[in-house]
Amino acid sequence: MSVSTDTVETPSTPAPRRTRRITLPLVLLGVAGLLLVLALLRVVTGAGDVASSGTISATIAAAIPIGLAGLGGLWAERAGIVNIGLEGMMILGTFGAGYFGYFYDPWQGIVGAIACGAVGGLIHALATVTFGVNHIVSGVAINIIAVGAVAYLAALSFDGVPGGGPSTSPRVPDLPAITIDALADPLGDLASRDIFFVSELAAFLQAFVNGMSVLTLICLSLFVLTYYVLWRTAFGLRLRSCGESPVAAESLGVNVYLYKFIAVIVSGGLAGLGGGFLVLVSSNVYNEGQTGGRGYIGLASMIFGNWRPGGLLTGSLLFGYSDTVRLRSGGESVHALLLLVSVLLIALAIWQWRRAERGLAIASFLIGVGAGIWYRTTDTVPGDLTGMTPYVVTLLVLAMASQRLRMPAADGLPYRRGSAG
Amino acid sequence: MSSALQARLTRLGLLLAAPALALLLAYAVTTLVLEIAGDPAGDVWDQILSWPEPRNLVNIINAGSVYYLSGIAVAIGFRMNLFNIGVDGQYRIAAFVAAVVAGEAWLPGYLNTAFAIVAAMAVGALWAGIAGLLRVTRGVSEVISTIMLNAVSTGLVAYLLRKLAVREEGSNDIGTREIPSDSWIGGFPLPGASNEVYGFVIIAAVVGIAYSVVINRTRFGFDLRATGQSETAAVASGVDVKRMIVISMLLSGAVAGLVGLPILFGDAYTYGVTFQSGLGFAGIAIALLGRNNAIGIVLGALLFAFLEEQANPLQIVVGVSPQIVDIMQGVIVLAVVIVYEVVARFGSRLEQRQAGRDLGTGGDAGAGRGGPGDKEVART
Numbered sequence: 001m002s003v004s005t006d007t008v009e010t011p012s013t014p015a016p017r018r019t020r021r022i023t024l025p026l027v028l029l030g031v032a033g034l035l036l037v038l039a040l041l042r043v044v045t046g047a048g049d050v051a052s053s054g055t056i057s058a059t060i061a062a063a064i065p066i067g068l069a070g071l072g073g074l075w076a077e078r079a080g081i082v083n084i085g086l087e088g089m090m091i092l093g094t095f096g097a098g099y100f101g102y103f104y105d106p107w108q109g110i111v112g113a114i115a116c117g118a119v120g121g122l123i124h125a126l127a128t129v130t131f132g133v134n135h136i137v138s139g140v141a142i143n144i145i146a147v148g149a150v151a152y153l154a155a156l157s158f159d160g161v162p163g164g165g166p167s168t169s170p171r172v173p174d175l176p177a178i179t180i181d182a183l184a185d186p187l188g189d190l191a192s193r194d195i196f197f198v199s200e201l202a203a204f205l206q207a208f209v210n211g212m213s214v215l216t217l218i219c220l221s222l223f224v225l226t227y228y229v230l231w232r233t234a235f236g237l238r239l240r241s242c243g244e245s246p247v248a249a250e251s252l253g254v255n256v257y258l259y260k261f262i263a264v265i266v267s268g269g270l271a272g273l274g275g276g277f278l279v280l281v282s283s284n285v286y287n288e289g290q291t292g293g294r295g296y297i298g299l300a301s302m303i304f305g306n307w308r309p310g311g312l313l314t315g316s317l318l319f320g321y322s323d324t325v326r327l328r329s330g331g332e333s334v335h336a337l338l339l340l341v342s343v344l345l346i347a348l349a350i351w352q353w354r355r356a357e358r359g360l361a362i363a364s365f366l367i368g369v370g371a372g373i374w375y376r377t378t379d380t381v382p383g384d385l386t387g388m389t390p391y392v393v394t395l396l397v398l399a400m401a402s403q404r405l406r407m408p409a410a411d412g413l414p415y416r417r418g419s420a421g
Numbered sequence: 422m423s424s425a426l427q428a429r430l431t432r433l434g435l436l437l438a439a440p441a442l443a444l445l446l447a448y449a450v451t452t453l454v455l456e457i458a459g460d461p462a463g464d465v466w467d468q469i470l471s472w473p474e475p476r477n478l479v480n481i482i483n484a485g486s487v488y489y490l491s492g493i494a495v496a497i498g499f500r501m502n503l504f505n506i507g508v509d510g511q512y513r514i515a516a517f518v519a520a521v522v523a524g525e526a527w528l529p530g531y532l533n534t535a536f537a538i539v540a541a542m543a544v545g546a547l548w549a550g551i552a553g554l555l556r557v558t559r560g561v562s563e564v565i566s567t568i569m570l571n572a573v574s575t576g577l578v579a580y581l582l583r584k585l586a587v588r589e590e591g592s593n594d595i596g597t598r599e600i601p602s603d604s605w606i607g608g609f610p611l612p613g614a615s616n617e618v619y620g621f622v623i624i625a626a627v628v629g630i631a632y633s634v635v636i637n638r639t640r641f642g643f644d645l646r647a648t649g650q651s652e653t654a655a656v657a658s659g660v661d662v663k664r665m666i667v668i669s670m671l672l673s674g675a676v677a678g679l680v681g682l683p684i685l686f687g688d689a690y691t692y693g694v695t696f697q698s699g700l701g702f703a704g705i706a707i708a709l710l711g712r713n714n715a716i717g718i719v720l721g722a723l724l725f726a727f728l729e730e731q732a733n734p735l736q737i738v739v740g741v742s743p744q745i746v747d748i749m750q751g752v753i754v755l756a757v758v759i760v761y762e763v764v765a766r767f768g769s770r771l772e773q774r775q776a777g778r779d780l781g782t783g784g785d786a787g788a789g790r791g792g793p794g795d796k797e798v799a800r801t
Contacts, residue, residue, distance in 0.1 A: 148748040148749075384583065
C-alpha cells in the first residue's frame with residue numbers, strides 16, 4: 001500500500017484548520033525571510049557561497065527538473081493515481097530531448113521530451129485505469145522498462161554518430177537565454193560588495209536577469225498554469241474530484257476514466273519535460289543515468305508540498321538548494337547548513353514541547369543538538385556524505401510534517417466504472 | 422465430473438494461462454521493438470532461446486540464487502501490502518558490513534562466516550526497520566522513506582568504504598580487507614563446467630522453505646496475510662497492525678541483508694566499489710512475477726538470470742545491444758500483472774456463472790448471461 005493507508009491510520013488529521021492562501025505578498029515575504037536567514041548564516045559561519053548569485057541560479061536550475069517531476073506527480077495524484085513511474089518517464093524524456101534535440105533542433109527536443117514522457121504516462125494509465133493494476137507495481141515496471149528502452153534506443157541512435165556513444169549523445173545546441181544587461185551588471189556589482197542582506201537580495205534578483213534559459217521561464221510558468229487549470233477551472237475541479245471521490249464524480253456525470261487518462265498522460269509529459277530540461281539546459285547532452293533519482297525526489301517534494309503547486313515549488317527549491325550547495329563548495333557550505341539545521345530543529349523542539357508532543361520534541365532536540373555538535377567539532381563535511389543531504393532532508397521533513405499533510409482522499413485506491421452502489 | 426474438481430481444474434488452468442500469456446506478450450512486444458529498430462529479431466531469439474552451456478548454467482543458477490533472496494525479501498513485504506522498495510540499499514549496506522566483519526576475522530573459520538551472516542541480517546533489518554518505524558510512528562509512506570534510505574545508504578557506504586578500506590594490490594580500486602579463505606563458502610561443481618555453483622544456494626533454499634512455512638503454516642503468517650488482504654478485518658480480529666508492520670519490515674530487511682552474500686562469500690571475498698548494484702529492484706520484479714510464492718519466485722529468478730546470461734553475448738554475436746533484455750524483463754513484469762488482473766476478472770465471472778447454474782436459476786436471476794446485475798457484481 002502506498003501513501004494511501006497513512007491517512008487511514010491517522011483519522012485525526014483532517015481537523016478543520018483554516019488554511020492560509022498563498023498570496024504574492026506572502027511569497028515575497030517568505031523569499032525575503034529566507035535571504036535574511038542565509039545572510040545571517042554567511043556572516044556567522046563565514047561560508048561565502050551559501051547565497052551567492054551563482055548558487056541561486058544553480059538552485060533554480062537544479063530545482064526545475066525536480067519540480068516538474070513533482071508537478072507530474074501532482075497531476076496524477078490529484079486524479080487519484082499514484083505515479084512512482086515518474087523516474088522512468090523522466091528517463092524517457094532525457095532520450096526524447098537528446099534524440100530530437102540533436103537530430104532536429106532544441107525546440108523539437110522539448111516536444112520530443114514531452115512526447116516520450118507522455119508515452120510512459122499512457123502505459124501507466126492503461127495499466128492502472130483500464131486494467132486496475134496496483135499503481136506502485138505498474139510504476140516500478142515502467143521504471144524498469146524505461147531504463148532498458150532508453151539504453152537500447154540510445155545505443156541504436158547515438159553509437160557511431162560523431163561525438164556520441166552508446167550511452168552519450170553528441171552535444172545538443174543551446175536554447176536561447178535571456179540576459180538584461182541594464183539590470184544584470186549593476187546587480188552583479190551590488191552582489192559582490194558584501195553588504196549584509198542587500199548583497200543577497202541583489203544576488204537573488206541577478207539570477208533572474210543574467211543568462212536565464214527560455215526553458216526555465218517556460219517551466220516556471222507551468223507551475224502557475226497548473227495552479228490555474230487545476231484549481232480555477234471546471235476541468236480542474238472535475239479532475240480533482242476523480243482523486244477525492246471518483247464514485248461521486250461519476251454520479252455527477254464526469255467521465256472518470258477519461259479524466260484519469262488525461263491526468264496521467266499530462267503527468268508523464270511533465271516528468272518527460274523534467275528529463276528534457278536536464279538534457280537541454282543543465283548539461284547539453286543526453287547521458288545514461290542522468291536523472292539520478294530526481295523523479296523520486298520530485299515525488300517527495302510533492303508530498304512535502306502537501307499536494308499543492310506552491311508547496312511543491314518550495315519543496316523542489318529546497319532540494320535544488322541542498323543539491324547545489326553540495327556540488328558547489330561542497331563540504332564548507334553543507335557544514336554551514338548544519339548550524340542552520342541545528343538551530344531550526346531546536347526551535348522546532350521547543351514549539352513541539354509547548355504543543356505537548358513530548359516524544360517528538362525530544363527526538364527533534366536530540367537530532368538538533370547532534371547536528372550542533374557535529375558543526376562545532378568539524379570544519380567540513382566529507383564529500384560522500386554531502387551527497388546524502390537532499391535525501392536526509394526529505395526524511396527529516398517527512399518525519400516531522402507528514403501528519404499535517406492531506407493527500408487526495410481516493411489516491412492510490414482502485415476504481416472501476418460502475419462501482420457506485 | 423464433480424463441480425469441485427472442475428472448479429479446481431479451471432483455477433489451475435487460469436493460473437497457468439496467465440504467465441504463458443504474459444511471456445507471449447513479452448515475446449511479441451520485444452520482437453516488435455527489434456523489428457521497428459531494424460535489428461535482426463530472428464538472430465536475437467536464436468541466441469536467447471538456445472540451450473546454455475554448462476558454464477552458463479552455473480552462472481544462471483548463481484545469479485538466480487541472488488535474485489531469489491532479493492525476491493523473497495520483497496515478497497515478505499508484499500504479502501502484507503508493504504512496498505519495501507529499499508531492498509537495494511539494505512543489501513548493499515549489509516553486504517558491506519558483512520565484508521568488514523568477515524575481513525577482520527575476529528572468529529576462526531566458519532564461525533566467522535556465521536557471525537558475518539548474522540551481522541548482515543541484523544544491519545539489513547535495522548535499515549529496513551527505520552522505514553517501518555517511520556511508518557507506524559509518523560505515518561511516512563514506506564515507499565518514499567525506503568527510496569530515500571537507498572540513496573542515503575549509497576553515500577554512507579561510499580564514505581565508510583573510504584574510511585575503512587584497504588587499497589587492493591596493483592589496482593586503484595579500494596575494497597574491504599579480503600575474507601580469509603577458511604571462511605569462504607565453497608561451491609560444488611556441475612558436470613562439464615569449470616566454474617562452481619555457490620554453496621550459498623543451499624542457504625537460499627532454506628530461506629525459501631522457511632518463508633513458505635512461516636507464511637502458510639503459522640499464526641504469524643496468517644496474521645500477516647490477513648493484514649495484507651484487509652487491514653480492517655485484521656484489526657477486528659485482534660491483530661496489532663503497527664506491530665505487524667514493524668516485524669515484517671524487520672524480516673524483509675533481514676532477508677535483504679543476505680542478498681549480496683552469495684557473491685561476497687562465493688566469488689568476490691571483498692566489498693569494493695564494483696560490487697554488483699541494482700539487485701533490489703530486480704527483486705521487486707521477480708516477486709511480482711512469482712506471485713509472492715516460494716516456488717513461483719524460483720521460476721521468476723531463474724527466468725531473469727537466464728535472460729541476462731543469454732543476452733550477454735548479443736553484442737558480439739549479432740551486434741544488438743543486450744539492453745533489449747531490460748525491455749523484455751520490464752514488459753514481462755507489466756504483462757504478468759495486467760494478465761493476472763484480467764484473468765482474475767474473467768475467473769470471477771466464470772465462478773459467478775457456475776454458481777448461478779448450480780443454484781438452478783438458469784442464469785436469469787442476473788447471475789448468468791452477463792445481464793446488468795452480473796456486471797455489477799463482477800466489478801465490485
